[in-house]
Amino acid sequence: MKVTILGSENAWHVEALIGAFQKRGVVVNVLRAKEMKAFIKDDIACPGVGTDIGDVVLVRSLPGGSLEQVIFRVDLLHVLGEVKDVEIVNSPRALERTVDKMYTTALLSRAGLKVPETYITERYEDAMTAFKELGCDVVVKPLFGSEGRGMIRVTDPETAHRVFMALYQCRYVYYLQRFIPHEGNDIRVFVINGRVIAAMKRHSSDWRCNVALGAEVSPLDPDTSIVDLSLRAVEAVGAFYAGVDILPSKEGELYLLEVNGIPGWRGLQQVARSDIASTIVDAIL
Missing domain, CATH: 3.30.1490.20 (ATP-grasp fold, A domain)
Incomplete structure (x- = not known):
């Protein structure tokens, strides 16, 4: 089996995934988005990188660019799945739904989940x-x-x-x-293939509770309401794996803020019981 990871080879998440795949005997190739290309001849589309792109493409990065560049990259993922029968994780459809906050929020609301106005x-x-x-x-x-x-x-x-x-x-x-008044913390839940595998609380003195902005983390054993909310949110966007951000208000209501289709887990790994990269890889295999 061969897997291509779409991302930067020296990125923390990519390195963790490479190690997990290699421990299971899987050949791994890393490809930057700008290196994506396609050749079409005689009604046969041949996307690739000059070598066999493999059985699975795991998307870890879809960087910004011109409108043409962004559309080309996503459409090429569609072609890989639809023409070459390559498994794309997350699917191009799920990525389109989760990269755009408006699209995500509309789908969550349609699914009957509570989102901020x-x-x-x-x-x-x-x-x-x-x-x-x-x-x-x-x-x-x-x-x-x-x-x-x-x-x-x-x-x-x-x-x-x-x-x-x-x-x-x-x-x-x-x-x-x-703005939803809150107590200075929110919740990140990590879902893989219909199962919650880890969760944490993020604490901050700022109104934003992002680890990248300095929030501290603590482990969370999510109750059934949080688990149900997270699974319904991921189902609404059609993702195989995702990070779900939930904000408990001061009144105790749970608001869905985001479903991330290319989720990071570096902060979550600090408090998770299992190795998240290995769990992702095992779910794909």
Whole structure:
């Protein structure tokens, strides 16, 4: 068996996966997104890297780029699965659903799961109106992004004006969510193939509880409500494995913030009982 990992060879997660695959006798190739290519002749599409791409492509990175570059990379994953019968993890469909916060939030809401009130628009005027309708306390997020980077909390009209004008000038989409008061912690649940394999609480003095921004972690034995919520969220986006972010409000309600289709687990591994990379690999094999 041969597996190609789409990502950077020296990245922590990729190295962990390479080690897990090699311990099980699997040949591993690492490919950067910009190295993806395809050759089409006589109605036969031949995506690859100059060698056999293998039986499975495990996507660990889909970096930004021009619109053409992003569409090409995702469409090539579709071609690999549909034409070459390569197993893509996560599937291109799941990646499309989880890389876009609007798409994810809409699917979670349709599945009957509780999400913060959210407003998405391209117009400055609509964003200012939404800011007021959402109680003049919102979290502005990039439509694409992870680890809490690029998020800002806006609580007054003057700041809203400045932030929204800057976004307008850079031609960004406005993604606004009502701020949910909380106790300075949230929950990350890791789901693989329909099973919760690890969970943690993230604690922060900031309103953002991301490990990449300095949050501390502690192990969590999730109760049935958190397990059920996490499994339903992953099912809603159609992912094989994912990280689910849940925010307990001060009133005790559980809000779904995100389902990450290319989830990191470096912080979670500190408190997990099992090796997460090995669990992912065993589930794929």
